[in-house]
Amino acid sequence: MIATRHLSSVALLIALFSAGCASNVKVAEPTLPKPHIDKLPLDVALRIPDEFNHFVHEENVLGRETWTIDLGAANATFFKQLFGFMFDKVIVLGPDDDAMDYTFDALIEPVIEGFEFSVPNQSKTEAFAVWIRYRMQIYDSAGNSASTWTVSAYGKSQKEGLGGSKALQRAAELAMRDAAALILLHMNKATKISALADGPIDISQLESPVVADNASADGGIGPVGIFAIGGIDNDSE
Amino acid sequence: MTVSNALTMILVVAISGCVTAVIEDAREQPTGLLEGETVVVMAKSYHQGNETETDYIRCVEKALGRGSGALNVVPNQQFVDNLFPWFEPRTAPADTKGLAQLMERPGIPEAVRDMGVRYIVWLDGDTSRVTQGGSLSCAAGPGGGGCFGFAWWTDAADYEASIWDLGDSAAVGTVTVDYSGTSFLPALVIPIPLIARTQSKACSGLAKQLKLFIVGDDAT
Numbered sequence: 001m002i003a004t005r006h007l008s009s010v011a012l013l014i015a016l017f018s019a020g021c022a023s024n025v026k027v028a029e030p031t032l033p034k035p036h037i038d039k040l041p042l043d044v045a046l047r048i049p050d051e052f053n054h055f056v057h058e059e060n061v062l063g064r065e066t067w068t069i070d071l072g073a074a075n076a077t078f079f080k081q082l083f084g085f086m087f088d089k090v091i092v093l094g095p096d097d098d099a100m101d102y103t104f105d106a107l108i109e110p111v112i113e114g115f116e117f118s119v120p121n122q123s124k125t126e127a128f129a130v131w132i133r134y135r136m137q138i139y140d141s142a143g144n145s146a147s148t149w150t151v152s153a154y155g156k157s158q159k160e161g162l163g164g165s166k167a168l169q170r171a172a173e174l175a176m177r178d179a180a181a182l183i184l185l186h187m188n189k190a191t192k193i194s195a196l197a198d199g200p201i202d203i204s205q206l207e208s209p210v211v212a213d214n215a216s217a218d219g220g221i222g223p224v225g226i227f228a229i230g231g232i233d234n235d236s237e
Numbered sequence: 238m239t240v241s242n243a244l245t246m247i248l249v250v251a252i253s254g255c256v257t258a259v260i261e262d263a264r265e266q267p268t269g270l271l272e273g274e275t276v277v278v279m280a281k282s283y284h285q286g287n288e289t290e291t292d293y294i295r296c297v298e299k300a301l302g303r304g305s306g307a308l309n310v311v312p313n314q315q316f317v318d319n320l321f322p323w324f325e326p327r328t329a330p331a332d333t334k335g336l337a338q339l340m341e342r343p344g345i346p347e348a349v350r351d352m353g354v355r356y357i358v359w360l361d362g363d364t365s366r367v368t369q370g371g372s373l374s375c376a377a378g379p380g381g382g383g384c385f386g387f388a389w390w391t392d393a394a395d396y397e398a399s400i401w402d403l404g405d406s407a408a409v410g411t412v413t414v415d416y417s418g419t420s421f422l423p424a425l426v427i428p429i430p431l432i433a434r435t436q437s438k439a440c441s442g443l444a445k446q447l448k449l450f451i452v453g454d455d456a457t
Contacts, residue, residue: 033321036344125288154327156283158291174326181322 022066025165027172029077035085035184042197043089045104049111050095052076057115061122069117069130069172079110082180086187099143106146106196107139113150117168120159128164129156130171134179138191142200147191153179254433256418260446264410266402268451274355275309276301276451277316281361282326288363289396293440297360297398300444308448311352319348337406349403356451357403362396364436367417373424384424391419394439398447412450414443 052075058068083090091102099107114133120126132153138146155174157167188194195201270276278298281287294313302310317324323339330336340346373386394416402409418433 033318035321036323036342036348126290127283127288154284160292178325178327181325181328184322185328 022068023165023168024068024070025168025172026070026072027074027169029072029074030081030173030176032078032081032085032177032180035180037086037184039085040087040188040194040197042087042106042194043091043104044083044087045091045093045099045102045107046079046083047093047097047099047107047109048076048079048095049109051112052079052110055112055115057117059117061119065119065121067117067119067168069115069168071172074176075110075112078176078180082183083108086184099139103141105141106193107141107143108193109137109139111135111137117171119164119168126159127156128159128167128171129154130168130175132172132175132179136187136191138193138196140196140200142203144201144203146193146196146201149187149191151179151182153182254418254420254431256416256433256435256438258417258438258442259415260413260442262410262412262446262450264450266407266409268356268400268402268409268453270308270355270452273309273353275311275353276356276358277311277352277354278313278358278360279316279324279329280313281359282329282331284326285331287361289360290363290436293364293396293436294360296437296440297358297444297447300441301358301447306448306452308451309353311354316352316354319352320345333401333406333408336401336403340403340406354403356409357401358447359399359401360396361399362394364392364394364439367391367393371422373422373428375424375428383426384428385426386424388422389419391417392433392435393417394435396439396443398443400447400450410450412443412446414439414446416442 053073055071055075056068057071058066060066080090080092091104093099093102093107111134112132113135114131116131118129120128123129134151134153136149136151138149140146153175155171155176155178157170157174159167278294278301280289280291280294298310298313301308322328323330323342323345330339340349369388369390371386371388373384373388375384376382394414396414398412400409400411401407416435416439418435418438420433421431423429423431
């Protein structure tokens with residue numbers, strides 16, 4: 001009986017010590033400042049994928065600690081705000097909306113291609129870092145794939161106080177802001193999206209046009225060009 | 238101030254660790270601030286490997302804005318937001334040539350003027366532990382507990398502030414501070430921490446020198 005009791009105590013202690021800590025971080029919906037850029041004279045349809053409304057990333061760090069980052073609808077809000085600042089007119093389409101029911105110059109389908117982070121235990125610094133990789137598939141008004149562009153964004157925030165939740169949250173917000181800066185300053189140059197204001201691309205120059213109507217964002221890569229800016233990897237290539 | 242407060246202060250000063258400092262500045266152009274002109278404190282980009290701590294930037298901001306010779310300081314986040322996306326870690330001008338090009342963009346000079354910003358102070362550097370040693374062990378039992386031993390460590394706070402004049406998009410000089418502080422932790426039953434406030438002193442030292450640098454040579 002005594003032995004059983006000891007074994008139970010030991011088991012309890014082992015369970016307590018081996019159980020990792022769990023940290024949950026909820027990222028607030030971003031508020032982008034009004035940018036100092038000229039709007040592109042383009043009517044754009046933005047298809048928000050379902051995952052943008054409830055994106056949760058969970059990762060076990062070094063087998064000791066589980067981090068859960070809940071971006072909620074932050075990505076959906078982020079792209080609506082961003083493209084609202086970038087283009088003359090933005091129509092927001094849900095995952096099930098038929099693009100052919102709307103009139104636009106270009107349709108943009110962003111997806112999260114990668115989400116990674118590091119905590120001080122891993123980086124041996126006092127900083128939390130977040131990497132987000134967005135891929136944007138752009139279609140013209142006829143549904144031809146015009147281009148695909150991958151943006152790799154990075155945010156870093158110093159640990160403050162005992163916990164790291166706030167720092168990780170801040171790093172995620174900074175990564176989204178970094179993506180916003182890249183998209184605002186480089187998207188047109190990289191994708192030539194403004195050329196779509198003149199009408200659909202000349203499909204005779206394309207090898208294999210892709211129809212955009214309700215197409216999955218993981219579908220074919222556009223034949224016009226693949227561009228990437230950032231420092232992680234570009235595995236879409 | 239009561240006698241006990243005075244004694245406490247003397248005790249705190251007497252038992253804190255020792256800090257040594259080297260402060261230098263290099264002036265390239267005359268400086269000065271007109272009525273209503275402000276400064277902003279920025280960290281060099283972490284995209285370029287800079288590790289300047291957020292709380293150090295806040296500390297310098299606060300120290301510049303108070304005390305003798307206080308300057309008008311625009312909060313870093315307000316400046317970055319008002320000029321979005323041109324002063325983000327990835328997009329901020331890396332040199333004064335880039336700054337001059339940025340200041341030619343429509344809306345940028347007006348936004349800078351609205352905030353009254355004349356100088357940007359770019360901070361680079363960090364505080365790091367350079368050496369440590371000794372040993373300290375603590376134990377507790379039914380009859381009580383205690384610690385025994387001696388530990389020490391040395392922190393180095395090395396920062397450089399580059400000052401840019403937004404009026405003529407030029408670098409006007411740099412201020413560097415190198416602080417080194419050794420902390421001690423002797424323990425004979427009770428640990429007595431003798432902490433060197435290296436980063437805090439590097440903050441106040443840099444802010445004091447920046448005030449002198451910016452308003453010291455009137456070029457208005």
